[in-house]
Amino acid sequence: MFVSKPDDIKVEEWSTKLPTNHILVSLIDMNETKSGQKLCTACERENETESACSWCVNCSEALCNTCDRYHRKTKATKSHKLVSIDDHEKNDIPLKFAEVFCIEHPEKRIEAYCNDHTAVCCMTCVMLKHRKCDNVGSIEDAAEEIKRSDEVKEFEDKLKGFKTSLELFVQNRVDNLQNLDSDIKRIKLEVEILYKELSKHLEELKTNFLLEIAKIEKEVKPEIEEERDEMKYKIAAVDNSVALFQTNMKHAPPAQFIQAMEKLTEQKTFLENYLKDQSKKIKDSEVTFNTNEKLLEMKNVIQEFGNLNVHHVHRSDTDVMLAPVVPSVSMRSVEPILSSEVYTGLDVEGIALLEDGQVVLSSRDTNTVEIRDPNCSDVLSKLSVQGSPRGVKMTGDSEGAVAVRGHGLILFQVQNNQIHKVSEIQADVNYDFVYHTGRYYIGYGNEICIYNRNNGNYSKISEISVYNEVGYMALRDDSSLCYTVYKDNSVHCIGMDGAPVFTYSSKDLQYAVGVTVDRTGFIYVCGYLSRNVHQLSLDGKLQRIILNNFTNGPNCLTFNINYEKLAIGCWHNVLLYSLK
Template sequence: MADSGSKIGEDDEVPGRVKDNMCQPCLDKDKQTVADKFCSTCNEFQCNDCSNVHNVLAILKNHKLVSAKEANAASISFEMKALDLCDEHQRSFEFFCEDEKKLCCSSCAIVNHRKCHSVVEIKKIAGKITSPSSTLGEKLKEAKEAAEGVARQIRSSTDQLAEDVKEIHVKIRQMRDEVMRMFDDLEDSVNKRAETLQKQTLEKLTKKQAQNEKHLADVKSFLETIESIFKNGTPVQKYIAEQKMESKVNAICRNIKEECQKLEKVNISFHFDETLKLPPLPVTEYVPGQLLLKSNRQEDVNSVNMTMTLKPVSFIGLKQTGDDDGKPLYSGIDFLPDGRLVTVDHRNKKCLVYNEKLEKVESYQLFYTPFSVVVVSEEEVAITRGGGYNIEFLHFSKCNKVTSRRTCKVKTKYDSISLKDDKQFVVGTYDETRPVRILSLTGKEHDFSVNFQNKTYPIGTSDCTYIKSSDKVVITDRYEHTVYIYNIKTGTRVVVKDDHILEPCGVAVGPCDTILVCCRTTNTIVQISQTGQILSSYKLDMTYPYRVCVSRDKSFLVVTNNCVGNKKMQKFKISC
């Protein structure tokens, strides 16, 4: 007996023998008749009697009929893997209900959608689709990349667990040199507990990995199906596949997104009690320390989706004007909330305002040498200055009038400056052993609770910024070719050294709170995650990029350079 679901192009079960295709309408009536015709519009084989209905009904007269043998030779049917069949009636989809956005077979159209206002034949609308695979394909590719990112992070977390446990071994052995007997017992006790925690955590990670691998398998399977259908299928089949698989694709994308949001980075650390007193009890009953298993959300698990691209919008050349002492050097730039740009010209002692098209709308002469600038509010900026221990505040009106507002006395030499909150700045020092400090808007100075690297930076060799969302300070070290990321909450730091990071100068917080660094030697803007991963590197059409700033909504970026000759300022549109 022939299989009622046989399709054109399927191999016969007996080698060398050609399988006869059966009439589908007859099979629906439990009658077996060899097919004489194939209707490419109905997408089914029919005997002569059943195909004669095409000559009777006006609606069917435009259908294309060929002989069954020609259909077999042409392989015009494509295996849809049941995507073209109605789940309820197991009939081919012929209609689409535009009211309810559902595919319908002939039974569905009559029974379930007879009250709907717009039920159209698929063949009439399928040809209008230009690229039905693009949306589903892009969603699946993004889901695949996200799932692969999860897999990478799980592997990283697993490796980090092993490294953490190794560090605990080393730490315990160092302590054992001082109190040998007690730490022999301590090592055994803590290692067992650490290995137990590691085992328990690995079991959880293994389970997450299994779920992620299932998502990956589903994504790959759907991608193969989509690519095959949209490469070989008819417009009707493509349209059906898109409608049929959209909910499944959305579901798997949603599941992977949820996995990304739930993903945690797990660390094991050992904290030793510094005020240890030798107890009279066995060390196994009095453990001089605490083994902690800490889980925190990985900050850049979706870094694959955070990678930015830059599109040039406009640029201007920075040239010496009649009242300038030399060619401009913009040592500080920042965006006002309304999109205007504030710059300070270090060499010519000026503060300048540019509109969104980088057209200069105001130039204000200063009596001091400015170093850096930060926007404090809608109409106020703060400027660090040389030649005195002061922070200067200027007022900017909506009509671009600039006036001096006040001077704040300080006791430290400050260069870079960024906002910490609505009452405090984070300021980078120069010629000081404390590279970064906190400064209030009223001039009160104090230090972070973190032990920064004890290094003195001359003017122009370092820049810093602050990431509010994660309470982190970022410092560039130009001649060490290094970027330091300090976590104020935990007292830890990430040291970023990479071939992309050569002579890092200006730094700013970019989209998704990633870090953007001007690299002078490579003439690039490098994007770094908060965990130190290089996300992207954009080659600039300028020599020696020096300062960078990002608009409040993270949609625009402006960069200036510091070179002899071709000085410019360029604006870019940011997209992720």
């Protein structure tokens, strides 16, 4: 599925060189057996059709009555374990993996592994080609060492990360289709209102205009749907890879396990390249409508309702859909090592990190958003705002926004370390917001208000009622969001539709404020008065208190894009950690 055929070889010849996937063959055979479809494997090779009555565990083949008798008599196979098809259907026998033989010496089993050449080998290979190698060991020891390595422990998480990325791409396509439908419905409504005002004289123009809309809808939506369906197909492929990986981890002998891991690694590389390519290619489609103002002035000069434009926009947030590169450390046991603590002279309310390491700070006492160098010591530029800035987040590589209490969101851009205001969203806001698939989710009172862009401007389209006054917020990769409630020291996770996922509270978490999420979905929340940071698992249980005994209470925190650094704002100070 993920291997490309060389140009200098025929398909038939190339396919014979591919290794047999014994696990997949066994699973297919088992499924066929359960479905009552299994025929004698040996007879099928001779183009004969006979129903199978038994199963050879050693050969992983079904046998008819005749082949069963000869299988029991032949010297090479008489010691094989044969079971009835009925027992095989009931899964009364374990899955048998075929032995793996040397490519250069087909009659020899793989028994050793050379670490110097990272190659599996038979004993003949060891004697002929690896006599001078210093690190040749048994295939069993090599497989166990690989299984114990951090890379293999996190390999399954990486595959699941691919699935998560693909699901996010699919959700992006679904959201774009919904937004496109919303755009079209809104435009149609505007057309109807305008049509009623201009009477029957505009009937022909109206008809032509609606046909143009229908044409755009017909041309644009199938492209998005095709992209969505392609992503779903890739999800199914990743599911197969995950199942294959899990089966190998549990049952495969060492040689089969290493062989399968090599193939899965090729699949992993393909998926990485595919996802990177899709993140650059994918574009959102929008339909906008500009009313012809002359319609309201003189009907005699009107020749059209207006003009329609379809915008294919690459959202910077689609880059975030990529499964992040898995670092060599596990977030479950990562230890933050304090790199530096810097006195900023600000009341730090929000913190973010740019891709190149620069630190973004919002300060309520100076009413500014500052860009600082990676050490947070030098101010590179600043943006003054009207009001008290709180939570700040980057919504793209160079785009970001800051919540200004009582005013709304200020959207900004950072170029060459200089911060510039781009626009603003007039909205009521408590402390924070999240950005998801082109929409802003802004916390205000006991609601999370959703703002969508229409004709270049953002307007409120709906709201989600929540448990209590929304504090700081964070978006999770599974399309849910978290928010803190400082009044009762709690953290809440809800779906993007408002459905509750979990609630966390603890006597050891006092005055819950800043919250962020790591690459695995673990949640980190600041206890300002308890002076600690809690790490929560995917289901909202306390994993551990990852940091404790701050001199000043932690107020806000964030990871960098590769999850190698953690930045925490503690009143006037900023603490920078490396993750080991």
